[in-house]
Amino acid sequence: MYDLIIIGGGPGGYMAAERAGHAGLNVLLIEKRALGGVCLNEGCIPSKTLLNSAKIYDYAIHGSVYGVSVENASLDHKFVLQRKNKVVDTLVGGVKSMLKANKVTVVYGEAFILSKTDVKVGDEVYSGNRLMIASGSVPVIPPIDGLDEGLKSGFVLTSREILDLEEIPEKLVVIGGGVIGLEMASYYASAGSKVTVIEMLPKIGGTIDEEISKILLKNYQKKGIEFILGARVTGVRQGTVLCLTREQNNEPSPALPDPVLPAEPSCVLCEKALLAIGRKPAVSGFGLENTGVVIERGAIRTDQHGLTSVPNIYAVGDVNGKYMLAHAAYREAEVAVNHILGKRDVMRYDAIPSVIYTSPEVACVGETEESAKARGIDYASVTAFSARKRPLYTIGTETDAQSIPFAFAVSSVSPTHATSGDV
Numbered sequence: 016m017y018d019l020i021i022i023g024g025g026p027g028g029y030m031a032a033e034r035a036g037h038a039g040l041n042v043l044l045i046e047k048r049a050l051g052g053v054c055l056n057e058g059c060i061p062s063k064t065l066l067n068s069a070k071i072y073d074y075a076i077h078g079s080v081y082g083v084s085v086e087n088a089s090l091d092h093k094f095v096l097q098r099k100n101k102v103v104d105t106l107v108g109g110v111k112s113m114l115k116a117n118k119v120t121v122v123y124g125e126a127f128i129l130s131k132t133d134v135k136v137g138d139e140v141y142s143g144n145r146l147m148i149a150s151g152s153v154p155v156i157p158p159i160d161g162l163d164e165g166l167k168s169g170f171v172l173t174s175r176e177i178l179d180l181e182e183i184p185e186k187l188v189v190i191g192g193g194v195i196g197l198e199m200a201s202y203y204a205s206a207g208s209k210v211t212v213i214e215m216l217p218k219i220g221g222t223i224d225e226e227i228s229k230i231l232l233k234n235y236q237k238k239g240i241e242f243i244l245g246a247r248v249t250g251v252r253q254g255t256v257l258c259l260t261r262e263q264n265n266e267p268s269p270a271l272p273d274p275v276l277p278a279e280p281s282c283v284l285c286e287k288a289l290l291a292i293g294r295k296p297a298v299s300g301f302g303l304e305n306t307g308v309v310i311e312r313g314a315i316r317t318d319q320h321g322l323t324s325v326p327n328i329y330a331v332g333d334v335n336g337k338y339m340l341a342h343a344a345y346r347e348a349e350v351a352v353n354h355i356l357g358k359r360d361v362m363r364y365d366a367i368p369s370v371i372y373t374s375p376e377v378a379c380v381g382e383t384e385e386s387a388k389a390r391g392i393d394y395a396s397v398t399a400f401s402a403r404k405r406p407l408y409t410i411g412t413e414t415d416a417q418s419i420p421f422a423f424a425v426s427s428v429s430p431t432h433a434t435s436g437d438v
C-alpha cells in the first residue's frame with residue numbers, strides 16, 4: 016500500500032512526488048508519456064528554447080542599431096530543433112534523478128482508476144491511501160468542418176507537433192491569438208514564415224491588458240505578421256483556412272483597429288495551420304468516474320488545499336482548470352503535499368504571474384483594468400509608457416525603426432491587487 020499514488024508526471028505530479036518523497040512518504044508516480052509532462056516535453060521549455068534562438072537571431076539582424084553588425088546572420092531551424100531536444104532531454108533527466116533521489120517509484124504506462132484507492136496500469140493494480148490527479152490538459156479541438164481530417168493529414172498541427180516541425184512553412188496560419196498562438200507566430204515569423212493569425216476576439220493575448228494588447232499587435236504587424244481579428248474559422252481544407260468576419264456573418268462588428276480586416280478575409284491559403292484556441296483539463300478516459308470526484312465546468316473541483324470532493328483524493332495543475340501555468344501547478348502540488356503532511360498552507364490565486372515570451376515580452380500579475388472593472392474593484396490608475404521611457408542605451412533611440420520595443424503599464428487596484436505590465 017502506497018501512502019500516495021500520483022497520476023501524471025508533469026510539473027504538478029513530479030513536484031508533489033518530490034516533496035512527498037522527501038518528507039518520507041511512500042510514493043508511486045504513474046506517467047503514460049514522458050516525465051516532465053507537457054511543460055518540459057511539449058510546452059514551456061521547448062517553446063521558450065525556440066523563442067530564445069529567434070530572439071538572438073532578431074538581435075543579430077537588428078544589431079546595427081547598437082553599432083553591432085552581423086554579416087549574413089541566419090537561423091538554422093534544424094539546429095534549433097536539435098538544441099531544443101537536448102535541452103528537453105537534460106531537464107527530463109534532471110526530473111528522473113530528482114525523483115530517484117527522493118525514493119519515488121515511477122511506473123510508465125496509462126493509469127486507470129478502479130476505485131478511491133486502486134489504480135490499474137496494464138495488468139498490475141496498485142493501492143494507495145491517497146490519490147493525486149495531475150493528468151494535466153489537452154488541446155481544445157472545436158467542431159470545425161474539415162478540422163479532424165486536417166489534423167489526421169498533418170496539415171493542421173497542435174502545439175505538440177509544431178514544436179517538432181522540421182521545415183519552416185512558407186505560409187502559416189495560426190488559429191487563435193492567445194499566448195501559445197502568439198509565441199509560435201512570433202518564432203515562425205522570425206524563422207521566415209509568412210504568418211497570419213486568425214482570432215475570434217477583437218484583441219490578441221487573451222486576458223492581457225487592452226493597452227498592452229494593442230502595443231503587441233502593432234509590434235507583430237511591424238514584424239510582418241498579419242492579423243484577422245473578430246473572425247471565426249468555419250472550415251479547413253488542405254492548403255486553406257476559411258473564416259468569416261463578424262460582418263460577413265451579419266453580427267455586429269467589434270471595434271477593430273485598422274488594418275486587421277483584409278479585403279478578402281474569407282479564405283487564407285497556407286502550407287500549415289496551427290490550432291491554438293486553448294486547452295482543457297484532461298478528465299476523461301482514465302476512470303475518474305469511479306472515484307466520485309465532482310467535475311465542474313469540465314475541471315476537477317478542488318478547495319484551497321487541492322483537495323477534491325473526495326477526502327483522500329487531491330487534484331493539482333491544469334486538471335483543476337484554475338490557472339493553466341506550470342508555476343501554479345508547482346505551488347498547488349506543494350500546498351497539497353503540505354496538507355497531507357498536516358502543515359498549514361493554502362493556495363492563493365490573486366497574484367500568479369504570467370508571461371508571453373514573444374518579442375517584445377509581456378509579463379502580467381494581478382488584475383487588468385478590464386478585469387478590475389468587471390469585478391467592480393476600485394482601481395487607481397493605468398499608465399502606459401512608450402519606448403521613450405526606457406534607458407536609450409538598451410533600446411536605441413525612439414526614431415530607430417528597428418529598436419527593440421518596450422512598454423510598461425501599471426494598473427494598481429486595491430491594496431491586495433497588484434500590477435500588470437510588460438518587461
Ligand code: FAD
Nearest residue numbers: 023025026027047052053054058126151332333339340341
Ligand atoms: P502536464 O504538464 O500536462 O502533465 C500531465 C501529465 O500527465 C502528462 O505527462 C500526461 O502524459 C500524464 N497523464 C495524463 N493522464 C494520464 C494517465 N491516465 N496515466 C498516466 N499519465 C497520465 N506554462 C507556464 O507556466 N509558462 C510557459 O511558458 C508555458 N508555455 C507553454 C507552452 C505551450 C506550447 C503549452 C502547450 C503549455 C505551456 N504552459 C506554460 C502550460 C504548462 O505546460 C502547463 O500549465 C503545465 O504543464 C501543467 O502541468 P500539469 O502537471 O498540470 O500537467
